[in-house]
Amino acid sequence: MTPRSVVVTGAGCGIGLATTLELAHAGFDVIGTVRSEEKAEALREAVDRTGASVRTVLLDVTDATSSVRAFTEIATMTDGGPWAVVNNAGIAQPGAIEDVDDEQVRQQLETNLVAPARIARLVLPTMRARRAGRIVNISSISGRVSMPLLGWYCASKQGLEAMTDALRMEAAPFGVKVVLVEPGSYGTDIWQRGASRLPQRRNSAYRHQYEAAEEMIKRELPSPRPVARTVLKALTAPRPLPRYLVGTDARSSAVLDAALPTAATDWAKQVATGLRRPPRAAHALSRLRSRGGR
Numbered sequence: 001m002t003p004r005s006v007v008v009t010g011a012g013c014g015i016g017l018a019t020t021l022e023l024a025h026a027g028f029d030v031i032g033t034v035r036s037e038e039k040a041e042a043l044r045e046a047v048d049r050t051g052a053s054v055r056t057v058l059l060d061v062t063d064a065t066s067s068v069r070a071f072t073e074i075a076t077m078t079d080g081g082p083w084a085v086v087n088n089a090g091i092a093q094p095g096a097i098e099d100v101d102d103e104q105v106r107q108q109l110e111t112n113l114v115a116p117a118r119i120a121r122l123v124l125p126t127m128r129a130r131r132a133g134r135i136v137n138i139s140s141i142s143g144r145v146s147m148p149l150l151g152w153y154c155a156s157k158q159g160l161e162a163m164t165d166a167l168r169m170e171a172a173p174f175g176v177k178v179v180l181v182e183p184g185s186y187g188t189d190i191w192q193r194g195a196s197r198l199p200q201r202r203n204s205a206y207r208h209q210y211e212a213a214e215e216m217i218k219r220e221l222p223s224p225r226p227v228a229r230t231v232l233k234a235l236t237a238p239r240p241l242p243r244y245l246v247g248t249d250a251r252s253s254a255v256l257d258a259a260l261p262t263a264a265t266d267w268a269k270q271v272a273t274g275l276r277r278p279p280r281a282a283h284a285l286s287r288l289r290s291r292g293g294r
């Protein structure tokens, strides 16, 4: 039987690369999209070294012309169009709402929200005609829970979730299954890349919080393989769930945010991001700890 073809956008690193490897080793015909010929070659070599293979196509998801060109090429590579698409390409624009300018907002929404919808429009006609296909959108726990200093990233993912929920209901009667994957925090370059997008840092009223956030992103995070495994599950389950939370941090945040009053979760998030001082007892304890006490 011919292997099913799956397009993974932003396949060159992070979750996209982990997903490409997972799917290629599971026997899918993976087409990974990247933004340059050098990245395409590096991706093919990286997958090749593990004993699997991937085909590559160039795509900038924020560029409508590039998207049409890429999916026209993919259609010729896949007998009319892929069986599935994993919309993974994404960026994280940090910064207080007051600090992020219109252009940065547009870039955030274009990449994380407008692009997956455009790609859905490009692949759906063939999927509907076949009465088969899957679209997996990589969201985030930020698609459910808003955090200060990450407002536009959260808005992009919450928009993605709203769009995906509508799409899932619209596409289901045509045999197309649409799934959201909502990871917690994993060790990729997204936050370091985001740090380079921090706005107006010298003059910002939030610069101390940005400095603290920069320290926080230096901590070691787990490998993104669980996210890749979840995508595999979403593609192989006969009846995939509408959404998959990935990681204990994502699961606990989702439960707490839904169960606690907004005033309580606001307070906890402000303390966590340095916008509010922790209560005295906790503060004293953390000072003792930093001096080596127990």
Ligand SMILES: NC(=O)c1ccc[n+]([C@@H]2O[C@H](COP(=O)([O-])OP(=O)(O)OC[C@H]3O[C@@H](n4cnc5c(N)ncnc54)[C@H](OP(=O)(O)O)[C@@H]3O)[C@@H](O)[C@H]2O)c1
Binding pocket: 009, 010, 011, 012, 013, 014, 015, 016, 034, 035, 039, 059, 060, 061, 062, 087, 088, 089, 090, 091, 111, 138, 139, 140, 141, 182, 183, 184, 185, 186, 187, 188, 189, 190, 193
């Ligand atoms: N890491 C986490 O903790 C985490 C948690 C929840 C959700 N996510 C989501 O997971 C997805 C992947 O993120 P990641 O953590 O793997 O980050 P990453 O390592 O920075 O990878 C992002 C990928 O997206 C690509 N990309 C960005 N803008 C693009 C554009 N305009 N056109 C085409 N490709 C573009 C990048 O390509 P280039 O290399 O060319 O820039 C890269 O391959 C994102 O949607 C992110 O929001 C990540």
